[in-house]
Amino acid sequence: MNVKSRIRIAAAVGAAALGLSLFATPASADTPTPRALIGVGSDTTQDVLNGLAENVTDVNGNLLISSYNATGSSPINVGCAAPIARPNGSSAGIDALRNAILNNTGCIDFARSSRGPADTSTTKLTWIPFGKDAVTVAVRSDSALNTGTVGGLNLTTAQLRDIYTCVKTTHNNVALTPLLPQSGSGTRTFFLEKIGVTEAQVGTCVNGTVQEHDGTALDSAGDIAPYSIAQYIAQTTGVVTDRHGATVLGKVNSVAPRNTDGTLNVAFPYNRDVYNVVPSDKLTGGATPDANVIRAFATANSEVCKLTDVITGYGFGSLGTACGATTIKGER
Numbered sequence: 001m002n003v004k005s006r007i008r009i010a011a012a013v014g015a016a017a018l019g020l021s022l023f024a025t026p027a028s029a030d031t032p033t034p035r036a037l038i039g040v041g042s043d044t045t046q047d048v049l050n051g052l053a054e055n056v057t058d059v060n061g062n063l064l065i066s067s068y069n070a071t072g073s074s075p076i077n078v079g080c081a082a083p084i085a086r087p088n089g090s091s092a093g094i095d096a097l098r099n100a101i102l103n104n105t106g107c108i109d110f111a112r113s114s115r116g117p118a119d120t121s122t123t124k125l126t127w128i129p130f131g132k133d134a135v136t137v138a139v140r141s142d143s144a145l146n147t148g149t150v151g152g153l154n155l156t157t158a159q160l161r162d163i164y165t166c167v168k169t170t171h172n173n174v175a176l177t178p179l180l181p182q183s184g185s186g187t188r189t190f191f192l193e194k195i196g197v198t199e200a201q202v203g204t205c206v207n208g209t210v211q212e213h214d215g216t217a218l219d220s221a222g223d224i225a226p227y228s229i230a231q232y233i234a235q236t237t238g239v240v241t242d243r244h245g246a247t248v249l250g251k252v253n254s255v256a257p258r259n260t261d262g263t264l265n266v267a268f269p270y271n272r273d274v275y276n277v278v279p280s281d282k283l284t285g286g287a288t289p290d291a292n293v294i295r296a297f298a299t300a301n302s303e304v305c306k307l308t309d310v311i312t313g314y315g316f317g318s319l320g321t322a323c324g325a326t327t328i329k330g331e332r
Contacts, residue, residue: 034079035066036292040086041093041112042186043070043212044133044228045274047240048314049112055310056296056303064296064303067112071211080107089212090114090186094277094332097125101279109293111277114186114228117330126283127275127328128297130304131230132317134268135191136257138227138247140218144172146248153250157269160195160252163224166203178205179225181212188212191226194270215245229257229264233315237262240314266317273319275328276304283326299324 036058039049049067056064068076068086070093075083084107087093093111100108101124116127137160139145139153148154155163155171162168163178170176180202181188188208192199202208210217213231217223232249234240249257252269259265276297282290283298296303304311305323312318 030068030072030076031066034077035063037065037109037296038078038107039065039067039093039110039112039276040076040078040096040108041070041277042090042114042274043088043181044090044114044187044231045112045131046070047231047234048131048311048316049276051310051314052304052307055307058292058295064292078107080105087111089182089184089188091118091184091189091332094125097277097279098332109278109282109290110297113275113277114272115190116273116275116328117332118189119331120329122331123280123329124331125277125329126280126326127277127330128324128326129273129275129319129328130297130323131274131311132264132266132271132319133228133230133274134257134264134266134271135187135194135226135228136252136268136270137224137250138215138218138232138244139224139250140221140246141248142246143221143223144174145176145221145224146250147172148251152248154252154254155250156253157195161197164192164195164197164203164206165201166205169205175222176205176224177207177220177222178203179210179217179223180206180208181226182209185212187226187228190272191270214243215247216243218245218247229268230315230317233258233262233264237315263312264315264317273322274316280329297324298326 046069053065053067058064070088074086076086077083087096090113097108097111145153213228235242235244257268278293281287282293300321300323302324308318
C-alpha cells in the first residue's frame with residue numbers, strides 16, 4: 001500500500017471511530033438552504049471547511065455551518081434579501097464580511113482566510129486559527145525545472161525573489177514563466193511577503209491571474225506557481241477534487257514540503273496558520289455575543305477545534321491548544 005493510500009485510510013478510520021463525516025460530498029458546499037453560520041472566502045480552506053461543516057452542530061444537534069466555495073456560479077444565495085457576488089479568496093471574503101457588518105445585513109458570519117490581518121488599526125475583526133498550512137512552489141513533473149542535485153526543484157528565497165521580480169528569467173536552461181494567484185488571494189499575499197516582494201515589485205513577466213492551487217493552470221515547461229501544501233496533499237490523496245494536474249512540489253532552502261510519510265512538514269520555511277475571521281463583537285465580551293460563533297470557532301474546546309481528524313484529514317497540521325485562540329485582531 002502506498003503512502004497516499006495509508007494517509008487517506010488512516011484519516012478515514014480515525015474519523016469513522018468518532019462518528020465523523022470526513023470527506024464532504026459536493027452537496028456540502030453551497031448548501032441550498034443556508035445554515036445559521038454563513039462563511040465565504042479562501043480557496044485554500046474551502047474544502048476543509050466543507051468537511052467541518054458536515055460535523056459541527058449547534059446545541060440541538062443541527063448542522064451549523066454553510067461554507068460557500070471560492071469559485072463556482074455567481075451570484076450566490078446566502079439568505080440575504082438578494083444574492084451576492086461570490087467572494088473568491090481571503091481578501092474578498094473578509095471584504096464581504098466587513099460589508100455585512102457595515103450594512104447590518106447579517107448575511108455573512110465568518111470569512112475563511114489563509115492570511116493574518118493586513119490592517120491592525122482597529123480590533124473590529126478577530127482571526128481565529130484552526131490549522132497549520134505551508135506554501136511552496138509547484139512546477140510540472142515533466143519539466144527540466146523538476147531536476148536538481150538534491151532531487152527535484154530546490155530554490156532559495158533569494159532565487160524566488162528574483163524570479164518574481166523578473167531578475168532571474170531562466171533556471172536549468174528553461175525560460176521561466178512565473179504565475180501568481182488571482183488578486184485577493186491570501187496565498188498570494190502570504191507568498192509575496194515570505195519572499196520579500198511587494199505588489200508594486202511584482203515583475204511584468206508574472207501572470208498574476210491564475211486560480212490558486214489549480215495545477216492544471218501550469219501547462220508549459222517554464223511555469224512555476226505558489227501552492228498550498230495542504231491543498232496538494234488533499235488533492236493527490238483523493239480527499240478533494242484533484243486539481244494538481246502534472247505538478248510536483250519543490251523544496252525551498254533545501255527543506256522538503258512533506259514528511260517521509262507524506263504529511264505536511266509544519267517546519268517548512270513558509271508555514272502559516274489558517275483562520276476563520278469573525279466580528280469581534282460576536283465573541284465573549286463583545287457587544288452582541290453570538291453563541292453559535294463562539295461554539296463553532298472560539299477556544300481550543302470549540303466544535304471546530306475538536307475535529308482534529310477532519311482538519312488533518314484534509315492535509316493540514318494540528319495547532320493543538322493554539323486552535324481557537326481569539327487574540328489576533330484587525331480591520332481587514
